[in-house]
Amino acid sequence: MxxxxxxxxxxxxxxxxxxxxxxxxxxxxxxxxxxxxxxSVAEHRLNEIEQPYHEVQAVESKPQLGCKDRLNKSNCPEKMVFVVSILTVIVVCCSMMSFQWFLPYLYTAYLSVLIPIRAYKYTNLKWQFFLADWCYVANAMSILFLWAAPYKSNYFMIVFGVTNGPVTWSIVLFRNCLVPHSIERMTCLIIHLMPSLITYLVRWYPTETSQHWYQDFANTTRMEMATGWEFLWLVAVPLACYMCHLVLYLALFVWALGSTFSSSEYLNNYTFIAYQSNNVFSRAIRCKGGKFRFLVYMIFQGIYASITIAMTWLWFNFWIAHIVFLCFVFTIATYNGSTYYLDLFPKKAFESDPYRLCGKTPE
Structure with a gap:
């Protein structure tokens, strides 16, 4: 031409x-x-035609990694996390059925490792306000019960209401998922689910759970707890604890650290729910909040805590209700994990490298 x-x-x-x-x-x-x-023109055109050929030839001359080499080279940490996560699920299931005494030790060991890792990571990402959320307070109360007051039946009922209420229901509300290769998602699942598993064992298998503990756990059978004060320690006090935490959260972070807390540089539970999350709770806040969005957030938090804590009376008094509830929550987490692997995970992999996932070049 x-x-x-x-x-x-x-x-x-x-x-x-x-x-x-x-x-x-x-x-x-x-x-x-x-x-x-x-x-000269013909020679110039020939050079233009040959240039893509040389580029393609240079690309094809580069050594391409095969599937086996690529898998062996990358994702080693995720592989280790995957193995540990699967082994954890197996051990937890066996502990729930056979050796109940082991689960408190496993829970303590995991928190001792995972919480510092999360604190370091969240601090670097400027997400440290998440560490003041209610789930971390509930886990601290659970550890305090295990190691400081395992014999206190009243305190156990408070921990039971706290952990089997808002904390466990967060798995459903915030779509926690069983994704074994992700330490972040597995940490979320352990924080929200393990405390309720501990209270399940102490509630229904106190003798077996106390077998190798330094002191016997409180034996909270229905006969012993038929005193009339059950509602107070199981529902009223946990709800009061939740509301006190909500007020302290408001006073410390919203009023005292107003500009820092509301800054887009620091992510926290309120900004995540009100602006980024896509669950029913978040959509309701965005729809009905307007300029009173934070007030609506606080009201919804109170309603959510009241409903979920009130339901713990059923879990505490009926074994079948408690085990069905825990199985339901774990099923939801497993389903969310399958959604991640079958829907989201392949899409991310294809978008990142559609042609060379296994060392192949497009034809």
């Missing part, structure tokens, strides 16, 4: 030289400068 455009700009006289033979026949030959110019 370049050669044709270059030739079109020349006249016929410029392009030809006329030669006359002896018999009078005249022949027209291309001029020398035209031949020279056309040769």
């Amino acid at each position: 370049s050669l044709q455009n270059g030739l079109n700009g020349c006249s016929l006289k410029q392009l030809t030289e006329v030669a006359e033979q002896d018999d009078g026949t005249k022949w027209a030959y291309p001029a020398d400068d035209v031949i020279r110019d056309s040769g």
Whole structure:
């Protein structure tokens, strides 16, 4: 095309030289400068055509990793987390059925490792306000019960209401998922589910759970707890604790650290729920909040805590209700994990590298 455009700009006289033979026949030959110019144009076009070929040849000459090499080279931490997570699920299931005494030790060990890791990570990401959420307070209360007051039946009922209420229901509300390769998601699941599993064992299997503990756990059978004060320690006091935490959270972070707390630089539970999350709770706040969005957030938190803590009376008094509830929550977490692996995970992998997932180049 370049050669044709270059030739079109020349006249016929410029392009030809006329030669006359002896018999009078005249022949027209291309001029020398035209031949020279056309040769340069043709050579330039040839270089343009060959350039992609050399680029492709250079790409193909690079050594491509096969599937096995790529898998062996990358994602080693995720593989280790996956193995530990699967082993944890197996051990927890066996502990719930056979050796109940082991679960408090496992829970304590995991919190001792995972909470410092999360605190370090969240501080670097400027998410440290999340560490003041209610679930961490509930886990601290659970550890305090295990290691300081395992014999206190009244305190156990408070911990039971706290952990089996808002904390466990957060798995459903915030879509916690069983994703074994992710330490972040497994930490969330352990924080929200393990305390309720501990209270389940202490409530229904106190003797077996106390077998290798330093002191016997409180034996909270229905006969012993039929005193009339059950509602107070199981529902009223946990709800009061939740409301006190909500007020302290409001006073410390919203009033005392107002500009820092509301800054987009620091992510916290309120900004995540009100602006980023997509569950029913979050959509209701965005729809009905307006300029009173934080007030609506506080009201919804109170309603959510009241309903979930009131339901713990059923879990505490009926074994079948408690075990069905825990199985339901774990099923939801497992389903959320399957959604991650089957819907979200392949999409992310394809978007990151659609052609070379296994060392192949597009044809």
